[in-house]
Amino acid sequence: MLVQLVSSALAWACHTSLIFFVLPISFLLVWRLWKFTVRPWLRPHEPKEIPYWIPFLGHTVGFLRSSDKLIEYGLKYTGNNHEVFGVQTVDRKLYIVTDPQDVSAVFRDTASLGFDGYLNELLISFGFTKEAIKKIWHKPSDDDEKMISETINPERMNFIHLAEDIFKRQLLSGEKMDRIRNDIMSTLHQSIQWRQLDFCIKSSNGNGRQISLYSLCRFTMVEAATRSLFGSHLHNLDPDIVENMLSFGDHAWQVIFRLPTFLNLDVTAPRKKLMDALRVFVQLPESQRSEQAWAIKNVLDASDSFDIDFESRASVLLLMYWAANANEHNIAFWVIAHILYDENLLELVKKETEAAWPNGTLDINYLAANCPHLEAAFNEALRCYGGAVISRKVLRKTIIGNKELQPGHAIIMPSRQLHMNESAWGYDAREFDHTRFLKNRSLDRHPAFRPFGGGVTYCPGRVLAKQQVYGMVAILFRRFDMKLAMGGNGMKPQFPRLDDTTPRLGIADPAKGMDVLVDMWEK
Template identity: 25%
Template sequence: MLTELLGVCLVVVLVTVLLQVTAWRRRSGEPPLEPGPLPYLGVALEFSQNPLGFITSRWKRYGDVFTVRLAGHYTTFVLDPHSFTHAIRNTRVLDFRLFSSKLAHRAFGTPVFYGTPRQWIPTDTDALFPKELQGQGLDKVTEVMMGNLQSAMLAATDVKVQWNKGELWSFVYRIMFSASYKTLFGSHKEDKDETARLLHAMEEFQKYDKNFPLIISNVPWLFLGQTKKRYEYLKSMVAPAELCQRDVCDFTRMRQEIYADGNLSPDETAACNFTTMWASLSNTVPAAFWTLYHLLKDPAAMDAVRAEVDMVLKKTGQSLDTVKAGGEMIHVTRQQLNDMKCLGSAINEALRMCSASIIIRVATEDAELSLESGSTFRIRKGDRVALYPGFLHMDPEVYEDPETFKYDRFLENGMEKTTFYKNGRKLRHHLLPFGHGVSMCPGRFFALNEIKQLVTLVVCYFDMRLLEKEVPPMDQSRAGIGTLAPLKECPFRYRLK
């Protein structure tokens, strides 16, 4: 059976390769084309090894617009940041929702809603984000998250010893996973082994997420070891039967009601919930890690953030001594978090350096697209148009000395700095870690709050020191997906204040 399956896969690949090799020729009005040295894969291997280096070299060779064959798809990159909106604003021709729906179906097993009678379901669930996870609706979630973070943080550390040794990536991951899961999906009403279950779920999630680039590349489950088994287990953690036993937040409860009204099966509902679970963790945890890491590495940055946190505590009559004496927890509101402009700048700087997402649209028909300069380029039906914000984020013309973490880069006269320039003109979009346009992450405010809360609590509770000077390398296999995780652990020591 396995031999036959492999034979079928080989035939499909060979036919696909033959069609692409023989059918594609550059036409008038189309951008410069680089098909790459490998059939089907094109430039995928070179790109995956060093995405920023690859993009930079092609920009020097071809200019701001060029097409490459990337893992079976002809992808046109637009690198001029002034043209980002121009390049993808034609939503009639450039599709995101059907593309993302198919991607989610592959990665999480969610139904392909768009273009079907059930298209209203994701529309209604997406409408909950502004109400529940943005603006004033975020107040209650912030309060719950604050408590969950503190509980997870103290549970993850041995505070009985004066100085402790740990690994920063594992430290951040364990705290964020537990707190985020409980905030969105609630605490179990009866299970006494909740801590052990969540620790096991975290380990399974990490292993699943490690293979995520292969999963969305349509590598058969057969070749991914235990990944399919882990996928089924993680879905069970957010299945309707499980959530019935949990005190879920209003956001999750209302989503379940929409899924029920749409007659989704329990498995379909679990898959949709798993998508939310992944989205709340996969990119937020690395961003939180790099923020904390760079603050620990830069004493001046940590001192500035600590002063800001101390000021908030002083204004609210809180201190670690009074908290410990009364058996209470630190309480910081959403508005107080928003007012921490120095911490916000440090997070933006970490995101600038670790974000490697690709913003993609798929052409539904042959079309001509325009750039901000007035020039145009042609694309074909099925082509992909891609923006790579990482190229902008590391542009020395926009960000002086871009390889260096500067905690106050996004700070100006005590307020958030938003004026950055390219070619002498102010950029409309200078920082895009959460996507752009219709694909912008709807949970970005919740994610930023989580990171601010984590750093605030670390500053309140702990003294920390890094034990190695070398910056851990980033996992480039996740380029195009979001924020890059460290490739190795980062030892540190800590003690309770």
């Protein structure tokens, strides 16, 4: 009797365990069949969604590991026809738009598609307090006398649109941009000197040196941008400010995607050091911030008018500081690397840039307008290594590329997939060929070329960025003889690959451990 009871109990336990195992699997299979097979067939007007197995989580992990690879998979899944498709993450659906005409349509539709929602999330990620978030979207009225000062906010914009406007006015061609550009060029002239390059030297041999091109570009460009925005003030508060910004920039994606701090993130330490310096800076009397850029002064004045707390003031400056340093050092690296790997291009660029030194003084305006081979290399580097993701939020139901997009979700326009589109760029779209921009001078206006975004988020700093990179190239080739360091076998080393292991927020870094070594002699 006892044996029979035990046997029955075991049989029931096995049966129950089987049910608990089979039922979830059955539900999962039915759910997946409905969501990714039946529903798309019933609703062909909606974007196809890339299948996944774990509800709610979706493709979150894959997107964080390599958004580029996930998007490439999505293109293949939809037949490489560049139709709009969907990617589900833990908190939202992303509509991926990669067709040049669809991207142009997104930029035009400012009524149904907005940027403010994304910007609000970005500000929260960078540390804005809840109280400040309420204040920055407040549109001033007649009762807000302090907020509508004729000298600060005559157009009565909310704080965030006012800050955007200030930043754009600083970077548009004219006296304000000339001043910040001159500060950048002055720092480049001071930094790119033989005695100042110890930080990037790998070895010395007689009168020559072998240097790390990546280290040279990183430190020099961020140093120049830092001093153009803050003068010497941040250096006085933190002598390691440049290194901390570089480290922050390497891991800024962890802030953008709001990874939880308990994960012991790499971005935590440099972010804290930068915020410590900026908290002190924003509380200094204006007389002790005399070297700050016009935009920094006016954003802080606006912060005072809107009664923004000091923590949020430091946060908005961190966002501006990071944005000013997100791309220039990487694009400089790729441009110079390709020039050094191509002896013919090297000679042409040296000849072009040398002509920009009348009487021994660099004419930056001449340089920016009269260097076709340098410009072609610059544009091709932007095309090949640009990884910026342009975002919009769907505010109301709209049609893009014959697909119906629902409100509340986000649109993602990855520039890399635009720039690698073979229909626009040809069969060799994935190859670096600067001559394509020489053969067709209108390519830099092609709808498939979006290194600086578009629409309301068209980068206001594009002219300054170009001049900064060109200036660095011209100074280097004026002061030094430079050539690519050969490998141990006497052959050219492998050209660096781009880093595809972390989410890209702009121009891609070279893959970890890859660099370009340069043999250099002072002229």
